[in-house]
Amino acid sequence: MYKAHQTYVKPETEIIDIITENYSILLMLEHFGINFSVGNKTAQEICLEYGIAPEAFLIIANLYNGFYPPKDLSLSSESLISIIDFLKNSHLFFQEDKYPELIGYIRLLKASNDNKTIDMMEQFFNDYIDEVNEHFNYENNTAFPFFVDLLNPKSKSKESQFSVKEYRDHHSDIETKLEDLRNLLLKHIHLENLPNIQRKFIRGLFGLEADLRKHSIIEEMILVPSIEKFERLKNA
Amino acid sequence: MHKRRKNIAIIEPSDIIYEGLFNLIIKNIQNSNIHRIDGINDLQDSEYEFSLVIINPKCVENRLKEFIKLKKYHHNALWIGLVYSYIEDDVLQKFNQIFKITEPIDNLLNIINSNIDYDDKKQNKELSDREIDVLKLLTQGLSNKEIADKLFISTHTVISHRKNIVEKTGIKSLPGLTIYAISKNITSINQSFN
Numbered sequence: 001m002y003k004a005h006q007t008y009v010k011p012e013t014e015i016i017d018i019i020t021e022n023y024s025i026l027l028m029l030e031h032f033g034i035n036f037s038v039g040n041k042t043a044q045e046i047c048l049e050y051g052i053a054p055e056a057f058l059i060i061a062n063l064y065n066g067f068y069p070p071k072d073l074s075l076s077s078e079s080l081i082s083i084i085d086f087l088k089n090s091h092l093f094f095q096e097d098k099y100p101e102l103i104g105y106i107r108l109l110k111a112s113n114d115n116k117t118i119d120m121m122e123q124f125f126n127d128y129i130d131e132v133n134e135h136f137n138y139e140n141n142t143a144f145p146f147f148v149d150l151l152n153p154k155s156k157s158k159e160s161q162f163s164v165k166e167y168r169d170h171h172s173d174i175e176t177k178l179e180d181l182r183n184l185l186l187k188h189i190h191l192e193n194l195p196n197i198q199r200k201f202i203r204g205l206f207g208l209e210a211d212l213r214k215h216s217i218i219e220e221m222i223l224v225p226s227i228e229k230f231e232r233l234k235n236a
Numbered sequence: 237m238h239k240r241r242k243n244i245a246i247i248e249p250s251d252i253i254y255e256g257l258f259n260l261i262i263k264n265i266q267n268s269n270i271h272r273i274d275g276i277n278d279l280q281d282s283e284y285e286f287s288l289v290i291i292n293p294k295c296v297e298n299r300l301k302e303f304i305k306l307k308k309y310h311h312n313a314l315w316i317g318l319v320y321s322y323i324e325d326d327v328l329q330k331f332n333q334i335f336k337i338t339e340p341i342d343n344l345l346n347i348i349n350s351n352i353d354y355d356d357k358k359q360n361k362e363l364s365d366r367e368i369d370v371l372k373l374l375t376q377g378l379s380n381k382e383i384a385d386k387l388f389i390s391t392h393t394v395i396s397h398r399k400n401i402v403e404k405t406g407i408k409s410l411p412g413l414t415i416y417a418i419s420k421n422i423t424s425i426n427q428s429f430n
Contacts, residue, residue: 177409
Protein backbone atom coordinates (compact mmCIF):
# COMPACT_ATOMS: atom_id res chain seq x y z
CA MET A 1 0.00 0.00 0.00
CA TYR A 2 1.55 3.29 -1.07
CA LYS A 3 0.87 6.81 0.01
CA ALA A 4 1.19 9.09 -2.94
CA HIS A 5 3.98 11.39 -1.83
CA GLN A 6 6.63 9.48 0.04
CA THR A 7 9.35 7.23 -1.17
CA TYR A 8 9.34 3.61 -0.16
CA VAL A 9 12.95 3.05 0.81
CA LYS A 10 14.71 0.16 -0.91
CA PRO A 11 18.32 -1.09 -0.66
CA GLU A 12 19.26 0.86 -3.80
CA THR A 13 17.61 4.12 -2.65
CA GLU A 14 20.10 6.96 -2.21
CA ILE A 15 19.99 8.32 1.33
CA ILE A 16 20.37 11.92 0.14
CA ASP A 17 17.06 11.58 -1.74
CA ILE A 18 15.08 10.50 1.29
CA ILE A 19 16.64 13.21 3.47
CA THR A 20 15.72 15.87 0.94
CA GLU A 21 12.18 14.57 0.84
CA ASN A 22 11.72 14.10 4.58
CA TYR A 23 14.26 15.72 6.85
CA SER A 24 13.10 13.87 9.96
CA ILE A 25 15.24 11.08 8.48
CA LEU A 26 18.20 13.05 9.90
CA LEU A 27 17.18 12.09 13.40
CA MET A 28 16.93 8.48 12.33
CA LEU A 29 20.47 8.64 10.91
CA GLU A 30 21.67 10.09 14.20
CA HIS A 31 20.05 7.24 16.13
CA PHE A 32 21.83 4.77 13.86
CA GLY A 33 25.12 6.64 14.40
CA ILE A 34 25.39 7.54 10.70
CA ASN A 35 27.26 10.70 9.69
CA PHE A 36 25.07 13.22 7.86
CA SER A 37 27.51 13.65 5.01
CA VAL A 38 26.07 10.73 3.08
CA GLY A 39 27.25 11.65 -0.43
CA ASN A 40 25.50 9.54 -2.99
CA LYS A 41 25.54 6.36 -0.98
CA THR A 42 22.61 3.98 -1.13
CA ALA A 43 20.87 2.50 1.88
CA GLN A 44 22.71 -0.76 1.33
CA GLU A 45 26.13 0.91 1.14
CA ILE A 46 25.50 2.92 4.29
CA CYS A 47 24.44 -0.21 6.16
CA LEU A 48 27.57 -2.03 5.08
CA GLU A 49 29.76 0.89 6.10
CA TYR A 50 28.25 1.20 9.57
CA GLY A 51 27.59 -2.48 10.26
CA ILE A 52 23.84 -2.05 10.43
CA ALA A 53 21.54 -4.91 9.41
CA PRO A 54 19.92 -3.65 6.16
CA GLU A 55 16.61 -5.30 7.03
CA ALA A 56 16.38 -3.28 10.25
CA PHE A 57 17.44 -0.07 8.53
CA LEU A 58 14.82 -0.40 5.79
CA ILE A 59 11.96 -1.16 8.17
CA ILE A 60 12.78 1.85 10.32
CA ALA A 61 13.47 4.20 7.39
CA ASN A 62 10.12 3.25 5.90
CA LEU A 63 8.42 3.82 9.23
CA TYR A 64 9.87 7.35 9.20
CA ASN A 65 8.42 7.71 5.70
CA GLY A 66 4.98 6.67 6.88
CA PHE A 67 4.90 2.97 6.04
CA TYR A 68 3.96 0.72 8.92
CA PRO A 69 6.01 -2.42 9.43
CA PRO A 70 4.43 -5.57 8.00
CA LYS A 71 2.61 -7.83 10.41
CA ASP A 72 4.16 -11.09 11.62
CA LEU A 73 7.70 -9.89 11.29
CA SER A 74 10.39 -12.29 12.24
CA LEU A 75 13.70 -10.55 12.10
CA SER A 76 17.15 -12.07 12.31
CA SER A 77 19.15 -11.63 15.48
CA GLU A 78 21.52 -9.24 13.64
CA SER A 79 18.57 -7.01 12.77
CA LEU A 80 17.26 -7.10 16.31
CA ILE A 81 20.64 -6.11 17.70
CA SER A 82 20.68 -3.15 15.28
CA ILE A 83 17.21 -2.18 16.44
CA ILE A 84 18.14 -2.41 20.10
CA ASP A 85 21.16 -0.16 19.47
CA PHE A 86 18.90 2.26 17.65
CA LEU A 87 16.46 2.34 20.58
CA LYS A 88 19.24 2.87 23.12
CA ASN A 89 20.54 5.82 21.13
CA SER A 90 17.08 7.29 20.91
CA HIS A 91 16.73 7.05 24.69
CA LEU A 92 19.91 9.07 24.94
CA PHE A 93 18.49 11.61 22.53
CA PHE A 94 15.33 12.05 24.57
CA GLN A 95 17.14 12.23 27.88
CA GLU A 96 20.13 14.36 26.98
CA ASP A 97 18.85 16.47 24.13
CA LYS A 98 15.08 16.77 23.80
CA TYR A 99 13.97 16.96 27.43
CA PRO A 100 16.62 19.50 28.52
CA GLU A 101 15.64 21.65 25.54
CA LEU A 102 11.98 21.65 26.54
CA ILE A 103 12.78 22.24 30.21
CA GLY A 104 14.81 25.25 29.12
CA TYR A 105 11.79 26.67 27.32
CA ILE A 106 9.51 26.22 30.33
CA ARG A 107 12.03 28.01 32.54
CA LEU A 108 12.20 30.93 30.14
CA LEU A 109 8.41 31.12 30.01
CA LYS A 110 8.20 30.96 33.76
CA ALA A 111 10.65 33.81 34.18
CA SER A 112 8.73 36.18 31.97
CA ASN A 113 5.08 35.23 32.36
CA ASP A 114 3.13 35.96 35.48
CA ASN A 115 0.77 33.03 35.40
CA LYS A 116 0.03 30.82 38.37
CA THR A 117 -0.25 27.69 36.25
CA ILE A 118 3.27 27.77 34.79
CA ASP A 119 4.85 26.40 37.94
CA MET A 120 2.34 23.59 37.83
CA MET A 121 3.07 22.88 34.20
CA GLU A 122 6.76 22.71 34.98
CA GLN A 123 6.03 20.26 37.79
CA PHE A 124 3.76 18.29 35.47
CA PHE A 125 6.48 18.05 32.83
CA ASN A 126 9.13 17.09 35.39
CA ASP A 127 6.88 14.33 36.75
CA TYR A 128 6.37 13.14 33.23
CA ILE A 129 10.12 13.06 32.59
CA ASP A 130 10.70 11.08 35.80
CA GLU A 131 8.18 8.54 34.60
CA VAL A 132 9.78 8.26 31.18
CA ASN A 133 13.29 8.03 32.63
CA GLU A 134 12.19 5.20 34.84
CA HIS A 135 10.82 3.41 31.79
CA PHE A 136 13.95 4.03 29.70
CA ASN A 137 16.23 2.90 32.52
CA TYR A 138 14.20 -0.26 32.88
CA GLU A 139 14.64 -0.94 29.17
CA ASN A 140 18.35 -0.13 29.13
CA ASN A 141 19.21 -2.07 32.27
CA THR A 142 16.73 -4.94 32.37
CA ALA A 143 14.83 -5.60 29.17
CA PHE A 144 17.47 -4.94 26.51
CA PRO A 145 20.30 -6.90 28.18
CA PHE A 146 17.88 -9.82 28.49
CA PHE A 147 16.99 -9.56 24.79
CA VAL A 148 20.65 -9.39 23.74
CA ASP A 149 21.39 -12.45 25.83
CA LEU A 150 18.43 -14.28 24.31
CA LEU A 151 19.70 -13.51 20.82
CA ASN A 152 23.19 -14.77 21.55
CA PRO A 153 23.39 -18.43 20.49
CA LYS A 154 26.32 -19.05 22.85
CA SER A 155 24.46 -17.73 25.84
CA LYS A 156 24.31 -20.25 28.66
CA SER A 157 21.64 -18.70 30.81
CA LYS A 158 18.74 -21.07 30.46
CA GLU A 159 16.59 -20.10 33.32
CA SER A 160 15.49 -16.51 33.33
CA GLN A 161 13.19 -14.70 35.68
CA PHE A 162 12.43 -12.25 32.93
CA SER A 163 10.25 -12.67 29.88
CA VAL A 164 9.18 -10.51 27.01
CA LYS A 165 5.64 -10.69 28.33
CA GLU A 166 6.75 -8.81 31.39
CA TYR A 167 8.28 -6.18 29.10
CA ARG A 168 5.06 -5.90 27.15
CA ASP A 169 3.08 -5.35 30.34
CA HIS A 170 5.54 -2.76 31.59
CA HIS A 171 5.06 -0.77 28.45
CA SER A 172 2.78 2.02 29.50
CA ASP A 173 1.32 4.83 27.53
CA ILE A 174 3.65 7.79 27.93
CA GLU A 175 2.14 10.03 25.32
CA THR A 176 -1.08 11.05 27.10
CA LYS A 177 0.59 13.56 29.36
CA LEU A 178 2.33 15.30 26.48
CA GLU A 179 -0.98 15.65 24.71
CA ASP A 180 -2.44 17.13 27.90
CA LEU A 181 0.31 19.71 28.11
CA ARG A 182 -0.10 20.69 24.50
CA ASN A 183 -3.89 20.99 24.88
CA LEU A 184 -3.50 23.09 28.03
CA LEU A 185 -1.37 25.56 26.09
CA LEU A 186 -3.40 25.54 22.90
CA LYS A 187 -6.87 25.51 24.40
CA HIS A 188 -6.91 26.82 27.91
CA ILE A 189 -3.91 28.71 29.22
CA HIS A 190 -3.17 32.11 27.82
CA LEU A 191 0.45 33.22 28.16
CA GLU A 192 1.24 36.79 27.24
CA ASN A 193 4.98 36.95 26.79
CA LEU A 194 7.71 35.34 24.70
CA PRO A 195 5.53 34.01 21.88
CA ASN A 196 8.64 32.73 20.09
CA ILE A 197 9.55 30.53 23.05
CA GLN A 198 5.92 29.41 23.35
CA ARG A 199 6.04 28.35 19.73
CA LYS A 200 9.32 26.49 20.21
CA PHE A 201 7.91 24.74 23.24
CA ILE A 202 4.66 23.70 21.56
CA ARG A 203 6.49 22.62 18.41
CA GLY A 204 8.88 20.70 20.62
CA LEU A 205 5.96 18.89 22.25
CA PHE A 206 4.53 17.93 18.86
CA GLY A 207 7.94 16.72 17.71
CA LEU A 208 8.43 14.74 20.87
CA GLU A 209 5.03 13.10 20.50
CA ALA A 210 5.86 12.08 16.94
CA ASP A 211 9.29 10.73 17.95
CA LEU A 212 7.83 8.77 20.84
CA ARG A 213 5.09 7.35 18.65
CA LYS A 214 7.67 5.95 16.24
CA HIS A 215 9.66 4.72 19.21
CA SER A 216 6.67 2.75 20.55
CA ILE A 217 5.86 1.34 17.13
CA ILE A 218 9.42 0.08 16.82
CA GLU A 219 9.19 -1.51 20.24
CA GLU A 220 5.69 -2.93 20.02
CA MET A 221 5.35 -3.88 16.38
CA ILE A 222 8.93 -4.77 15.50
CA LEU A 223 10.94 -5.69 18.57
CA VAL A 224 8.44 -7.52 20.75
CA PRO A 225 6.92 -9.88 18.13
CA SER A 226 10.35 -10.95 16.89
CA ILE A 227 11.79 -11.41 20.36
CA GLU A 228 8.79 -13.51 21.30
CA LYS A 229 9.60 -15.87 18.45
CA PHE A 230 13.17 -16.24 19.73
CA GLU A 231 11.87 -16.85 23.21
CA ARG A 232 9.55 -19.61 22.01
CA LEU A 233 12.42 -21.26 20.14
CA LYS A 234 14.65 -21.16 23.17
CA ASN A 235 12.02 -22.55 25.48
CA ALA A 236 10.96 -25.26 23.05
CA MET B 237 -13.49 16.31 21.07
CA HIS B 238 -11.09 14.09 19.27
CA LYS B 239 -11.46 14.37 15.54
CA ARG B 240 -11.28 11.04 13.88
CA ARG B 241 -9.81 11.04 10.45
CA LYS B 242 -11.77 9.14 7.85
CA ASN B 243 -10.02 6.47 5.86
CA ILE B 244 -10.83 6.44 2.19
CA ALA B 245 -9.62 3.61 -0.01
CA ILE B 246 -9.11 4.03 -3.72
CA ILE B 247 -8.80 0.99 -5.96
CA GLU B 248 -8.03 2.34 -9.38
CA PRO B 249 -5.41 0.91 -11.72
CA SER B 250 -4.89 4.09 -13.74
CA ASP B 251 -2.26 6.35 -12.16
CA ILE B 252 -3.59 9.49 -13.74
CA ILE B 253 -7.14 8.91 -12.56
CA TYR B 254 -5.91 8.00 -9.10
CA GLU B 255 -3.84 11.20 -8.87
CA GLY B 256 -6.85 13.24 -9.97
CA LEU B 257 -9.08 11.66 -7.33
CA PHE B 258 -6.41 12.04 -4.68
CA ASN B 259 -6.03 15.77 -5.30
CA LEU B 260 -9.75 16.31 -5.49
CA ILE B 261 -10.46 14.56 -2.19
CA ILE B 262 -7.49 15.97 -0.28
CA LYS B 263 -8.57 19.52 -1.19
CA ASN B 264 -12.28 19.12 -0.57
CA ILE B 265 -12.93 16.53 2.09
CA GLN B 266 -11.78 17.41 5.57
CA ASN B 267 -9.91 15.01 7.81
CA SER B 268 -9.53 12.31 5.25
CA ASN B 269 -6.70 9.83 4.87
CA ILE B 270 -6.44 8.38 1.41
CA HIS B 271 -5.05 4.92 0.87
CA ARG B 272 -4.30 3.59 -2.55
CA ILE B 273 -4.98 -0.12 -2.60
CA ASP B 274 -3.69 -2.35 -5.38
CA GLY B 275 -6.61 -4.75 -5.48
CA ILE B 276 -9.40 -6.26 -3.45
CA ASN B 277 -7.08 -8.80 -1.84
CA ASP B 278 -5.05 -6.01 -0.31
CA LEU B 279 -8.20 -4.39 0.98
CA GLN B 280 -9.05 -7.59 2.80
CA ASP B 281 -5.64 -7.58 4.50
CA SER B 282 -5.71 -3.93 5.44
CA GLU B 283 -5.75 -3.07 9.12
CA TYR B 284 -7.71 0.14 8.55
CA GLU B 285 -11.39 0.65 8.91
CA PHE B 286 -12.64 2.41 5.80
CA SER B 287 -15.55 4.83 5.65
CA LEU B 288 -15.48 4.91 1.91
CA VAL B 289 -14.12 2.77 -0.88
CA ILE B 290 -13.89 4.23 -4.35
CA ILE B 291 -13.36 1.41 -6.73
CA ASN B 292 -13.23 0.82 -10.44
CA PRO B 293 -15.85 -1.91 -11.10
CA LYS B 294 -13.44 -3.43 -13.65
CA CYS B 295 -11.40 -4.62 -10.67
CA VAL B 296 -14.24 -6.79 -9.38
CA GLU B 297 -16.46 -7.64 -12.36
CA ASN B 298 -15.04 -11.15 -12.65
CA ARG B 299 -14.72 -11.66 -8.91
CA LEU B 300 -18.16 -10.77 -7.63
CA LYS B 301 -18.26 -13.48 -4.97
CA GLU B 302 -15.06 -12.23 -3.38
CA PHE B 303 -16.31 -8.68 -3.69
CA ILE B 304 -19.49 -9.48 -1.78
CA LYS B 305 -17.48 -11.17 0.93
CA LEU B 306 -15.24 -8.14 1.15
CA LYS B 307 -18.21 -5.83 1.47
CA LYS B 308 -19.36 -7.84 4.45
CA TYR B 309 -15.89 -7.63 5.96
CA HIS B 310 -15.77 -3.83 5.64
CA HIS B 311 -19.46 -3.49 6.41
CA ASN B 312 -19.30 0.14 7.57
CA ALA B 313 -17.88 1.35 4.30
CA LEU B 314 -19.74 3.00 1.48
CA TRP B 315 -18.83 1.52 -1.89
CA ILE B 316 -18.64 3.94 -4.80
CA GLY B 317 -18.17 2.55 -8.29
CA LEU B 318 -16.08 4.83 -10.48
CA VAL B 319 -17.26 4.06 -13.99
CA TYR B 320 -15.54 5.03 -17.21
CA SER B 321 -16.13 2.03 -19.41
CA TYR B 322 -19.01 -0.33 -20.07
CA ILE B 323 -19.97 -2.38 -17.02
CA GLU B 324 -22.83 -4.88 -16.79
CA ASP B 325 -25.82 -3.78 -14.74
CA ASP B 326 -25.61 -6.73 -12.38
CA VAL B 327 -22.12 -5.59 -11.45
CA LEU B 328 -23.15 -1.97 -10.98
CA GLN B 329 -25.95 -3.06 -8.65
CA LYS B 330 -23.40 -4.30 -6.14
CA PHE B 331 -22.28 -0.73 -5.40
CA ASN B 332 -23.96 1.73 -3.04
CA GLN B 333 -23.36 4.61 -5.41
CA ILE B 334 -22.14 5.01 -8.95
CA PHE B 335 -20.14 7.92 -10.26
CA LYS B 336 -19.64 8.18 -14.01
CA ILE B 337 -16.46 9.92 -15.00
CA THR B 338 -18.30 12.34 -17.30
CA GLU B 339 -20.46 13.68 -14.47
CA PRO B 340 -19.62 17.02 -12.81
CA ILE B 341 -17.08 16.69 -10.00
CA ASP B 342 -19.53 18.12 -7.47
CA ASN B 343 -21.70 15.02 -7.79
CA LEU B 344 -18.87 12.90 -6.45
CA LEU B 345 -18.05 15.36 -3.66
CA ASN B 346 -21.71 15.44 -2.64
CA ILE B 347 -21.85 11.66 -2.47
CA ILE B 348 -18.74 11.59 -0.30
CA ASN B 349 -19.79 14.47 1.95
CA SER B 350 -23.28 13.19 2.58
CA ASN B 351 -21.97 9.78 3.55
CA ILE B 352 -19.14 10.69 5.83
CA ASP B 353 -20.61 11.43 9.21
CA TYR B 354 -18.44 13.89 10.99
CA ASP B 355 -18.47 13.03 14.65
CA ASP B 356 -16.85 16.35 15.43
CA LYS B 357 -20.00 18.34 14.82
CA LYS B 358 -19.97 21.64 16.65
CA GLN B 359 -21.12 21.04 20.13
CA ASN B 360 -21.02 22.83 23.41
CA LYS B 361 -17.48 22.67 24.75
CA GLU B 362 -18.21 24.52 27.98
CA LEU B 363 -18.43 22.39 31.09
CA SER B 364 -21.90 22.15 32.64
CA ASP B 365 -22.41 23.12 36.29
CA ARG B 366 -22.56 19.48 37.30
CA GLU B 367 -19.36 18.70 35.43
CA ILE B 368 -17.68 21.59 37.23
CA ASP B 369 -18.83 20.13 40.59
CA VAL B 370 -17.35 16.76 39.65
CA LEU B 371 -14.10 18.31 38.42
CA LYS B 372 -13.72 20.30 41.62
CA LEU B 373 -14.01 17.18 43.77
CA LEU B 374 -11.78 15.20 41.43
CA THR B 375 -8.98 17.72 41.82
CA GLN B 376 -9.36 17.47 45.58
CA GLY B 377 -8.40 13.82 45.26
CA LEU B 378 -11.80 12.21 45.79
CA SER B 379 -12.61 8.85 44.23
CA ASN B 380 -15.58 8.24 41.96
CA LYS B 381 -17.44 6.64 44.85
CA GLU B 382 -16.75 9.55 47.20
CA ILE B 383 -17.83 12.06 44.56
CA ALA B 384 -21.02 10.08 43.95
CA ASP B 385 -21.85 10.08 47.66
CA LYS B 386 -21.14 13.76 48.04
CA LEU B 387 -23.25 14.84 45.06
CA PHE B 388 -26.01 12.24 45.64
CA ILE B 389 -25.55 10.69 42.21
CA SER B 390 -24.53 7.21 41.10
CA THR B 391 -20.89 6.29 40.36
CA HIS B 392 -22.04 5.52 36.88
CA THR B 393 -23.13 9.16 36.47
CA VAL B 394 -19.79 10.35 37.89
CA ILE B 395 -17.96 8.27 35.30
CA SER B 396 -20.08 9.68 32.52
CA HIS B 397 -19.40 13.24 33.74
CA ARG B 398 -15.67 12.46 33.80
CA LYS B 399 -15.85 11.22 30.25
CA ASN B 400 -17.52 14.45 29.14
CA ILE B 401 -14.96 16.55 31.01
CA VAL B 402 -12.12 14.77 29.20
CA GLU B 403 -13.83 15.14 25.84
CA LYS B 404 -14.62 18.80 26.28
CA THR B 405 -11.26 19.89 27.67
CA GLY B 406 -9.00 17.53 25.72
CA ILE B 407 -7.16 16.83 28.98
CA LYS B 408 -6.96 13.20 30.09
CA SER B 409 -4.72 12.97 33.13
CA LEU B 410 -5.73 14.02 36.62
CA PRO B 411 -2.73 16.34 37.13
CA GLY B 412 -3.54 17.93 33.76
CA LEU B 413 -7.16 18.44 34.78
CA THR B 414 -5.99 20.01 38.03
CA ILE B 415 -3.97 22.58 36.10
CA TYR B 416 -7.01 23.23 33.93
CA ALA B 417 -9.27 23.65 36.97
CA ILE B 418 -6.87 26.11 38.58
CA SER B 419 -6.46 28.12 35.39
CA LYS B 420 -10.24 28.48 35.18
CA ASN B 421 -10.59 29.27 38.88
CA ILE B 422 -12.71 26.17 39.38
CA THR B 423 -10.46 25.17 42.21
CA SER B 424 -7.65 26.95 44.03
CA ILE B 425 -4.09 25.76 44.51
CA ASN B 426 -4.71 25.21 48.24
CA GLN B 427 -7.78 23.11 47.63
CA SER B 428 -6.20 20.80 45.10
CA PHE B 429 -4.51 17.77 46.54
CA ASN B 430 -1.12 18.16 44.90
